[in-house]
Amino acid sequence: MTEIQDTIFETDKVELMSIVLEKKSKHWRLCQICCCFVNSDDRYEVTYSFATGFRIENYRLIVAKEEEVPSISSVYDAAVFYENEMHELFGLNVTDMQTNLKDKLYRIGEETPFLNHLPPLPPKPKTPAPAAPAADEAKPAAPAADAAKSAAPASPAQQSEAAPASADKAN
Amino acid sequence: MAKTSVVPFGPQHPVLPEPVHLDLVLEDEKVLAAVPSIGYIHRGLESLVEKKDFNEMAYVTERICGICSFMHGMGYCMAVEKIFGVEVPRRAEYLRTIWSEMSRLHSHLLWLGLLADAFGFESLFYHAWRLREKILDMFEISTGGRVIFSVNTVGGVLKDMPADMLTAFVKNLDDMEKEIREMTDVFLQDYTVKSRLVDIGILTGDDAINCGAVGPMMRASTVPVDMRKTGYAAYDEIDFDIITGRSFDSYARCEVRIGELFQSIGIIRQAVKKIPDTELTVPIKGFPKGEAYVRLEQPRGEAFYYVRANGTKFLDRMRVRTPTFANLPALCKVLQGCDYGDVPLLILTIDPCISCTER
Numbered sequence: 001m002t003e004i005q006d007t008i009f010e011t012d013k014v015e016l017m018s019i020v021l022e023k024k025s026k027h028w029r030l031c032q033i034c035c036c037f038v039n040s041d042d043r044y045e046v047t048y049s050f051a052t053g054f055r056i057e058n059y060r061l062i063v064a065k066e067e068e069v070p071s072i073s074s075v076y077d078a079a080v081f082y083e084n085e086m087h088e089l090f091g092l093n094v095t096d097m098q099t100n101l102k103d104k105l106y107r108i109g110e111e112t113p114f115l116n117h118l119p120p121l122p123p124k125p126k127t128p129a130p131a132a133p134a135a136d137e138a139k140p141a142a143p144a145a146d147a148a149k150s151a152a153p154a155s156p157a158q159q160s161e162a163a164p165a166s167a168d169k170a171n
Numbered sequence: 172m173a174k175t176s177v178v179p180f181g182p183q184h185p186v187l188p189e190p191v192h193l194d195l196v197l198e199d200e201k202v203l204a205a206v207p208s209i210g211y212i213h214r215g216l217e218s219l220v221e222k223k224d225f226n227e228m229a230y231v232t233e234r235i236c237g238i239c240s241f242m243h244g245m246g247y248c249m250a251v252e253k254i255f256g257v258e259v260p261r262r263a264e265y266l267r268t269i270w271s272e273m274s275r276l277h278s279h280l281l282w283l284g285l286l287a288d289a290f291g292f293e294s295l296f297y298h299a300w301r302l303r304e305k306i307l308d309m310f311e312i313s314t315g316g317r318v319i320f321s322v323n324t325v326g327g328v329l330k331d332m333p334a335d336m337l338t339a340f341v342k343n344l345d346d347m348e349k350e351i352r353e354m355t356d357v358f359l360q361d362y363t364v365k366s367r368l369v370d371i372g373i374l375t376g377d378d379a380i381n382c383g384a385v386g387p388m389m390r391a392s393t394v395p396v397d398m399r400k401t402g403y404a405a406y407d408e409i410d411f412d413i414i415t416g417r418s419f420d421s422y423a424r425c426e427v428r429i430g431e432l433f434q435s436i437g438i439i440r441q442a443v444k445k446i447p448d449t450e451l452t453v454p455i456k457g458f459p460k461g462e463a464y465v466r467l468e469q470p471r472g473e474a475f476y477y478v479r480a481n482g483t484k485f486l487d488r489m490r491v492r493t494p495t496f497a498n499l500p501a502l503c504k505v506l507q508g509c510d511y512g513d514v515p516l517l518i519l520t521i522d523p524c525i526s527c528t529e530r
Contacts, residue, residue, distance in 0.1 A: 008462075027380060029380045029381075029383050030383045031383070031466075031473070031475060031492075031497075032475045032490075032492035032497070034477050034488075034490045034492070036479060036487070036488045036490070038487075047477070049464075049475065053396060054396070054398070054400060054401050056466070058464070076381070076383070077381060077382060077500055077504075078381070078382050078383030078497070078500040080500065081496065081499055081500060099206075101206070101208075104208060105207075105208060105209065105210070106208075106209060106210030106213055106529070107192070107208050107209070107210040107211060108210045108213050
């Protein structure tokens with residue numbers, strides 16, 4: 001099995017360009033650029049992946065919501081599509097893109113960026129309580145002694161016998 | 172005096188299996204530049220991680236595309252398994268390998284049919300898809316589905332292929348191999364086909380790396396990279412060579428895909444001989460926490476899956492970088508300087524899967 005390097009390095013904007021130029025000079029290809037918006041920290045994590053042969057290295061840039069990220073499309077032509085996608089769908093502020101498609105890469109009816117656009121899920125309806133069985137009018141009225149007995153609360157044994165019957169009715 | 176104009180291509184075009192739009196800047200009949208627009212079938216599948224839990228997302232990722240369905244589900248499950256740190260049973264890995272190679276077979280046969288249709292060779296198109304039907308029948312017998320299989324789950328696979336089924340499949344593939352060879356010989360030797368493919372859409376090795384091309388698009392430019400050699404699933408125990416082209420053109424891309432057809436049949440034979448007898452899944456307890464990425468070799472090239480989990484049942488992020496998205500810059504590169512009449516064919520040589528690209 002060919003060995004794979006499995007690492008994510010954190011970097012900053014200043015170091016990013018020197019990393020990109022170094023990878024380009026060593027004929028690494030740009031594998032992908034992934035944008036992730038971390039809601040809890042209100043920041044973007046942009047991960048650049050470079051690959052050569054079967055080896056891959058990932059460099060992560062962490063930026064605040066309104067911060068600008070420099071484009072690497074002047075070095076890697078392939079970055080144009082990734083950066084336009086990140087700008088359009090996530091609202092990441094990428095500057096100096098070699099080809100700025102001006103939010104026309106994705107022809108979608110929905111407004112972009114998609115951050116926090118999802119409405120909250122509607123609350124699930126509560127399951128209704130099982131209806132009490134209707135009194136049968138054809139049955140004669142119970143005698144007084146039986147009425148006194150039925151007025152008393154049911155014993156646990158009687159309650160457990162009644163519960164499956166009512167559950168079946170609810171189903 | 173040369174006249175420059177901008178001609179829209181797509182999203183609806185007879186040669187396109189899925190909608191993509193290109194603005195072609197033409198000078199008379201030569202293409203100067205191509206600017207793509209996508210999004211006609213964007214479904215926001217990546218954002219569904221906010222609504223579907225991590226087990227359900229396996230079924231969502233399968234529906235990214237109907238051609239690459241199995242490997243999308245597999246790549247996602249592999250990334251989540253990596254976060255959990257579980258080892259999938261060996262039999263499940265072999266089954267995943269067999270289904271992956273069957274996916275590659277049906278995808279390449281589909282592409283060959285579309286290619287033949289693109290230059291008007293309809294009988295060859297029907298022969299390719301007739302052979303593809305036999306692969307889809309095998310999928311239906313083994314998984315219950317022809318297009319969407321739903322056999323991948325986090326921790327393994329949900330269905331088994333017993334020994335008699337595997338033996339029958341190998342026999343079926345042995346019978347098909349002769350028919351596939353007769354059909355592919357037409358692509359490789361027919362004068363009319365060669366005149367439409369040879370020296371059309373040349374992409375050098377350096378350009379392929381600079382554009383970030385992957386898969387047969389890159390291997391046709393003599394760059395020998397195939398993610399199966401990293402040894403995921405059961406590929407670490409399978410012997411195979413990386414198939415590369417020699418001429419950097421559309422004919423080389425056709426050669427590479429045809430070579431991979433026979434290679435896939437050989438890989439399935441090896442996998443059926445070596446498949447061990449173990450369980451199919453490992454139990455998965457709790458929720459994932461952490462991040463992981465996985466790279467697979469889909470029929471169209473390297474696919475990159477990134478999953479980020481926060482310890483709850485919903486994931487933070489799921490990113491799929493599909494091979495067609497990576498091949499878009501290479502497409503724009505090969506279109507520069509080509510004839511307007513060759514545009515549909517050149518778009519087909521990247522084997523576009525726009526469903527995958529847009530998700």
